Amino acid sequence: MRDCSSKKIGYSSESSAISALLEAHQKSNFEINNGPQNIYRCSICDQYHLTSKKPSHAILKQNSTIANETIKNDIQRWTNKFKNFKR
Numbered sequence: 001m002r003d004c005s006s007k008k009i010g011y012s013s014e015s016s017a018i019s020a021l022l023e024a025h026q027k028s029n030f031e032i033n034n035g036p037q038n039i040y041r042c043s044i045c046d047q048y049h050l051t052s053k054k055p056s057h058a059i060l061k062q063n064s065t066i067a068n069e070t071i072k073n074d075i076q077r078w079t080n081k082f083k084n085f086k087r
């Protein structure tokens with residue numbers, strides 16, 4: 001992998017940059033406004049980088065909608081469990 005003067009991590013393909021983007025959002029609990037928002041092709045190193053600038057990548061919006069629903073359900077389930085523990 002070539003070094004880039006932007007000091008960002010370079011991804012050799014668009015698909016690996018997208019999976020890195022999704023991974024970053026999994027780590028930030030799918031908060032759509034947290035972390036990198038999109039990928040772009042770098043003119044310096046000719047690799048793909050992540051960027052925190054909007055607009056968000058379409059895949060992120062899809063992914064976070066599904067993920068947020070799942071997390072909400074999870075939180076609801078745990079909240080109910082804790083209620084039961086206290087009694």
Ligand SMILES: [Zn+2]
Nearest residue numbers: 004042044045
């Ligand atoms: Zn670059």
